[in-house]
Amino acid sequence: MHLDCDFNIQHQVSLKKCNTFRVGGQARYFFEPESVDELLCFLRNKSSFMPDTPCYFLGLGSNTLFPDGNLDICVIRTRKLAGLSIEGHQVTAEAGLSCAKLAKKVSALGLNDAAWFAGIPGTVGGALRMNAGAFGGVTWAHVVSVLYADLQGHVHHFSPKAFHVGYRSVTPPFAGVFLSAIFEFSKAAAELDIKHYLQMRNDSQPIGTYNCGSVFKNPEGYFSAKLIDGLGLKGYRLGGACVSKKHANFIENISGNCSSQDILQLIQYVQNEVEKAYGIVLEPEVVIVKE
DSSP: OOHHHHTTOEEEEEOGGGSTTOOOOEEEEEEOOSSHHHHHHHHHHGGGTOTTOOEEEESSOTTEEOOSSEEEEEEEEOTTOOOEEEETTEEEEETTSBHHHHHHHHHTTTOGGGGGGGGOOSBHHHHHHHTOEETTEEGGGGEEEEEEEETTSOEEEEOGGGSEEETTEEEOSSSEEEEEEEEEOOOOOOSSOHHHHHHHHHHHSOTTSSBOSOOBOOOTTSOHHHHHHTTTOTTOEETTEEEOSSOTTOEEESSSOOOHHHHHHHHHHHHHHHHHHHSOOOOBOSEEOOO
16 A cells, blocks of 8 residues: 555655745645644655655644755645534634634634634644744633643644643643644623734734744743844845844744745854843744754
8 A cells, every 4th residue: 555645645745835934945745634633644644755854734824934945854844724514602723724714703703812823824733732922912811621642643632731831832741733622712892803903013013025034932921022122133134035124033934045045044143143232141942943
């Protein structure tokens, strides 16, 4: 049985169109499951046809920096796992559902405190993985339970207590992938609706450019953007990578032909300049994928 054919595994796939930075090399394997069951079947059988190849789970490709060159990894894109069901105040969402669609569908039913999810340019799985937040809301404040699979395809039903959840950080009990989550939202009157949140985002962030979202976490008591802007680094450029002129905590692939190395070097340059000036080490929020 040729499992790689049964699972429609692609080979040597360029990752540039799979992430919002529009950079990166080629993945040795690329798999896009049609359902949660197909993903689980793949994980259960993976050891028989690519036993030593690490997996990287990808949603919409925001918050991700792939390296250049040929990458000996299997990228598993979950964007087709986009189921959504709503019962009362509880919402069950699969990992590949976009946060924007979650916000739209749920808010339309009057569960207004889901509206801030419209400010997250990723999927539910990515939001769970990093405890994504926007406009004062954070993902895990609404999580009731999750379905989580280990890398052998065994499914586990967990409460939030099974995870160490912090600021833009979630540590699972073991390596694996989020399959879905049950969230709880309220019908309390929202101060702002989705349109206002999106307008706030459009006014303050570079929309329509090749970027990953926020590059650095905010150090305790500080805003990364203010620290970077205070050094006059808006518009600073290395190769094809540029600190956004609109928001200093964004880096843009300004020409569309930037290399991953350009972005990585600019990240390191900004970190060094901030540490020299303020004695503060900026921690990346963007996931820097290793070769």
